[in-house]
Every structure is written in structure tokens, then in C-alpha cells.
Amino acid sequence: MDIPGLPARRAALNLIDAVLRRGETLDQAAGAALARVRGDADRALARAIAGEVLRWKADLDALIDSATRQRLPDDAKPRAVLELMLAQVLRLETPAHAVIATGLPLLAGGPRRLAHGVFSTLTKREATLPEVPTLPDAARMRWGERAGAIAAGLAVPPPLDLALRDPAQTQAWAGKLGGTSLMPGHVRLPRGTAVENLEGFREGAWWVQDLAASLPARLLGSGAGRRVLDLCAAPGGKTLQLAAAGWQVTALDISKRRLERLRANLERTGLCADVVQADALAWQPEAPFDAVLLDAPCTATGTCRRHPDVLHRIGPRQIAEMTELQEALTARAAGWLKPGGTLVYAVCSLEPEEGAEQARKVTLRPQPVALHELPEGLAPTDEGWLRSDPGMLAGAGGLDGFFVARWRNPEPARVRLREHQAVS
Structure with a gap:
């Protein structure tokens, strides 16, 4: 019997692998990776973990390298599992005991002791991530002087934007939904809002954009x-x-x-x-x-x-x-x-x-x-x-x-x- 929460972590690991090794998008990889994950909450958790690892990968790797005597290969499974574990603690605020319980089983038959030791070292050290993610070298070089500002925009996942069918009703819908507006016909809501449950969805008063x-x-x-x-x-x-x-x-x-x-x-x-x-x-x-x-x-x-x-x-x-x-x-x-x-x-x-x-x-x-x-x-x-x-x-x-x-x-x-x- 699976440990509660383990399928979501295994799915997250598969999502990350599909992106980094096969060049797939998260959306392309989701069908196969999430097939055995039950419940919308766990599927969303798997996507969130994978997203945070991909957003902060360079910084997560720097932490891992700071806690190992011999650098783990880039494609080593223990590195991927540690990235996943650290992203949960440092970005999703998951308790360390839950991270260990659902992370180490991903290394069944592998170097679980090594992963546990590195994770424990970093948590005891109260390791932190920088305020702004470090971009992959290739992206940073392509974007040049814009790279720093772009990276700053990645630090926090984006809010939910709605486009209104009738821009004249902007203030009315911002009030009804408890959002803010940056221009007529636009309403912004906090991330994580359940779209289908919002007022105005069924009658088509707005769409996500x-x-x-x-x-x-x-x-x-x-x-x-x-x-x-x-x-x-x-x-x-x-x-x-x-x-x-x-x-x-x-x-x-x-x-x-x-x-x-x-x-x-x-x-x-x-x-x-x-x-x-x-x-x-x-x-x-x-x-x-x-x-x-x-x-x-x-x-x-x-x-x-x-x-x-x-x-x-x-x-x-x-x-x-x-x-x-x-x-x-x-x-x-x-x-x-x-x-x-x-x-x-x-x-x-x-x-x-x-x-x-x-x-x-x-x-x-x-x-x-x-x-x-x-x-x-x-x-x-x-x-x-x-x-x-x-x-x-x-x-x-x-x-x-x-x-x-x-x-x-x-x-x-x-x-x-x-x-x-x-x-x-």
C-alpha cells in the first residue's frame, strides 16, 4: 500500500524528468505522470512541486552541492529527489517529517542514507533560497541586461487574471469577486482561486486571460x-x-x-x-x-x-x-x-x-x-x-x-x- 502523499511526489519526479530529459512541457507530461494520482488536490500538489523545482533548480542544486563531499552527477536520481524535497520545505512550507516520509521512499533500493544526510544537514543549517531565482545560464545569456528583472518576476507564482465580457462592469466585478483591476475589462484575483466556483463563470461574464x-x-x-x-x-x-x-x-x-x-x-x-x-x-x-x-x-x-x-x-x-x-x-x-x-x-x-x-x-x-x-x-x-x-x-x-x-x-x-x- 502506498504511503499517503507518495504518488503525488512520484508524479512530480516524473514531471521533472519529462521536462529535463525529454524536453516535454509540463502540460504534455501531465497525462502520463499524473495518471495514478487520485484527487485534484494531489494532482495540483504534484504540479506545484515540479514547478517550484524547475523555477529554483539552480539554487536548489547549489544548496545540495554545499552539503556533499563529492558532487552528485547532474542526472543522478538522488539529486532530483533532494531538489523535490528541498522545494517542498523551502517553497511550499511542507513539514520536514512529511517531506522525509514521502521523499526517501522514492529512492527505494538506492542511496537513501545519503539523501537523508544531505537533507538533514541543510535543514539543521536552516538553509534558505535567495530572494530571486537564479536563471539557467543559457536563458540568462540570451536575455542579457533584462535577465535580472525577469528573474525577479519569477520569485512568486502569478495571480489569476480575468478578462471581462463587458468592460463597463469592471468595478462591479472587482467588488463582487474581491479582486483588483489594472485597467478596464480586467480583474486580478489571488493565485489558487477555484475558477469554476466563482460568480460569473457559468453565465460567461469573464474568462481567464x-x-x-x-x-x-x-x-x-x-x-x-x-x-x-x-x-x-x-x-x-x-x-x-x-x-x-x-x-x-x-x-x-x-x-x-x-x-x-x-x-x-x-x-x-x-x-x-x-x-x-x-x-x-x-x-x-x-x-x-x-x-x-x-x-x-x-x-x-x-x-x-x-x-x-x-x-x-x-x-x-x-x-x-x-x-x-x-x-x-x-x-x-x-x-x-x-x-x-x-x-x-x-x-x-x-x-x-x-x-x-x-x-x-x-x-x-x-x-x-x-x-x-x-x-x-x-x-x-x-x-x-x-x-x-x-x-x-x-x-x-x-x-x-x-x-x-x-x-x-x-x-x-x-x-x-x-x-x-x-x-x-
């Missing part, structure tokens, strides 16, 4: 019945925003499973969109659009506070693959605009190759992001782009890392000339 993820659609403004293409739309937060803002939305995505979530969210909120399952590199619209929102596939390194696996599994190969796809999608999206139409490009990535370097390739007329379009504490770059990272708005709970740029498709010269003559 990080504040940064809500900004690209906001930059298109009110639709007033105009047509917009939400390219790479699933799971649908931006589709819901656009529909609520009065756009006629075509929501396109290649993933059938993710589009099922989008349809479910449309049904729950009572909003409407034309949902299309297709490959954007092969699909062609029947007519051009007034606007295109391209939330492009990317490495998602900007979501590292929610998905710390990206700190360890993203490198030059993945970045190169994404940038090639992004360039192809951006070129197609630009070609589907009406004269005078607007293109918004966004990625939840911290990599310059996926953000600024992509934006410089677009030949449309830039339409700079304005200060008044952003929440207080954020400002456009000198180029008129939006670049956020997890270290920003720290006092208010932070936000994900995003890059967003906007352009307008020039109207034909003769049309502009007639307009000028009419004004004259």
Missing part, C-alpha cells in the same frame, strides 16, 4: 461590425475579446482539440465567431479583412512564471524553428488586409528573434502603440512596440512577457489623393 495576453486584441479597438481574422486563435481568449468588442470574428487554428475549448468558451459566454480549423500556411480567405490579429506560435518563454519548464527546454533550435514559422505567417497575414486595414503581431516570447527582429521585416506602415492604450506602469518602446516581461508591474502582481507591434496597410495613392482634394 493574463493581463499581457489581453493587450494585443485591445490594440484593435472597437469593431463596429467590421471583419477581423484571429489567426492561431485557440484556445480563444482573444477571439472572445474581439467578439465582445463588436468585431465579426473569423477564428482560425490548426488544432481540433484546442478549437473545442474555443467553441466551449464561445458557448459559455454567448459570444459569436466563425470557427475554422485549417493550416494558416495553406488556407486562403474568400475576402480580405479589416484587421488581422496574429498571436503567432512561439517558444512561449514569456510565460516562464506560469510555465517554468520553458526555462530549461528552449534553446537556439526551438527559437530558429519558431522564427521561420512566424515570418511565413506574418507575410500571409499582411496579404489578407484590406487597404487601410490593421495588422497586430504578438508573441508571448522574451526572445528578440521572435519579437523585434520579426517586426523589422514587416513592410506595412507602422502604427505605434500609444501610452493611453496600456495599463499604468507600461510604456511603448521608442519604436512604438509593446514589450513586457515578468519583472514589470511587480508591485501589482506582474504579468507575462509579450512582444506586440501594430501596422496599417496603406491605402492606394489615388484614394488618399481624392480625400486630400475633398478636404481642400
Whole structure:
């Protein structure tokens, strides 16, 4: 018979192994790793333990190395188990006796005495973690001078952000839910809130969406019945925003499973969109659009506070693959605009190759992001782009890392000339 709590710890160990050894995301690994864990609470605990290990791995390893005469190999199971045990004590405030009871059995037939000795040494020493996680070397080098601020944003897991169907009801919903708001249409709640039990969920008054993820659609403004293409739309937060803002939305995505979530969210909120399952590199619209929102596939390194696996599994190969796809999608999206139409490009990535370097390739007329379009504490770059990272708005709970740029498709010269003559 299993020791109570042991399946959750074993699942956490399997999640960490899937990320570090096989390069899987936590979401990809969850199905197999959590299959034998019973109960939502234990499944959530396994995810929380794995997340804290991945977020603080360099610092946990430094503590382990400080308590061993001979350094444990990076891939040694005792190191992984000790990381898991220390993360529980130092980050999740699990009592040491419970950590020992559920940690050492993971080394059945192995060096349990060694692990017990190292753990006991560190707890007796009252070892602590630094205030800010140490980033993996590869990520720190890629992010350069931004690395310190990004790391600071990882110290505390993020809160829960809601996007409202009716921004005019912002203060009312903030009051009902006991949250705060950083801009109209947004409510922020503490982490760990059970979403399905909150008032307004069943009637579709809001949906879960990080504040940064809500900004690209906001930059298109009110639709007033105009047509917009939400390219790479699933799971649908931006589709819901656009529909609520009065756009006629075509929501396109290649993933059938993710589009099922989008349809479910449309049904729950009572909003409407034309949902299309297709490959954007092969699909062609029947007519051009007034606007295109391209939330492009990317490495998602900007979501590292929610998905710390990206700190360890993203490198030059993945970045190169994404940038090639992004360039192809951006070129197609630009070609589907009406004269005078607007293109918004966004990625939840911290990599310059996926953000600024992509934006410089677009030949449309830039339409700079304005200060008044952003929440207080954020400002456009000198180029008129939006670049956020997890270290920003720290006092208010932070936000994900995003890059967003906007352009307008020039109207034909003769049309502009007639307009000028009419004004004259």
C-alpha cells in the first residue's frame, strides 16, 4: 500500500524528468505522470512541486552541492529527489517529517542514507533560497541586461487574471469577486482561486486571460461590425475579446482539440465567431479583412512564471524553428488586409528573434502603440512596440512577457489623393 502523499511526489519526479530529459512541457507530461494520482488536490500538489523545482533548480542544486563531499552527477536520481524535497520545505512550507516520509521512499533500493544526510544537514543549517531565482545560464545569456528583472518576476507564482465580457462592469466585478483591476475589462484575483466556483463563470461574464495576453486584441479597438481574422486563435481568449468588442470574428487554428475549448468558451459566454480549423500556411480567405490579429506560435518563454519548464527546454533550435514559422505567417497575414486595414503581431516570447527582429521585416506602415492604450506602469518602446516581461508591474502582481507591434496597410495613392482634394 502506498504511503499517503507518495504518488503525488512520484508524479512530480516524473514531471521533472519529462521536462529535463525529454524536453516535454509540463502540460504534455501531465497525462502520463499524473495518471495514478487520485484527487485534484494531489494532482495540483504534484504540479506545484515540479514547478517550484524547475523555477529554483539552480539554487536548489547549489544548496545540495554545499552539503556533499563529492558532487552528485547532474542526472543522478538522488539529486532530483533532494531538489523535490528541498522545494517542498523551502517553497511550499511542507513539514520536514512529511517531506522525509514521502521523499526517501522514492529512492527505494538506492542511496537513501545519503539523501537523508544531505537533507538533514541543510535543514539543521536552516538553509534558505535567495530572494530571486537564479536563471539557467543559457536563458540568462540570451536575455542579457533584462535577465535580472525577469528573474525577479519569477520569485512568486502569478495571480489569476480575468478578462471581462463587458468592460463597463469592471468595478462591479472587482467588488463582487474581491479582486483588483489594472485597467478596464480586467480583474486580478489571488493565485489558487477555484475558477469554476466563482460568480460569473457559468453565465460567461469573464474568462481567464493574463493581463499581457489581453493587450494585443485591445490594440484593435472597437469593431463596429467590421471583419477581423484571429489567426492561431485557440484556445480563444482573444477571439472572445474581439467578439465582445463588436468585431465579426473569423477564428482560425490548426488544432481540433484546442478549437473545442474555443467553441466551449464561445458557448459559455454567448459570444459569436466563425470557427475554422485549417493550416494558416495553406488556407486562403474568400475576402480580405479589416484587421488581422496574429498571436503567432512561439517558444512561449514569456510565460516562464506560469510555465517554468520553458526555462530549461528552449534553446537556439526551438527559437530558429519558431522564427521561420512566424515570418511565413506574418507575410500571409499582411496579404489578407484590406487597404487601410490593421495588422497586430504578438508573441508571448522574451526572445528578440521572435519579437523585434520579426517586426523589422514587416513592410506595412507602422502604427505605434500609444501610452493611453496600456495599463499604468507600461510604456511603448521608442519604436512604438509593446514589450513586457515578468519583472514589470511587480508591485501589482506582474504579468507575462509579450512582444506586440501594430501596422496599417496603406491605402492606394489615388484614394488618399481624392480625400486630400475633398478636404481642400
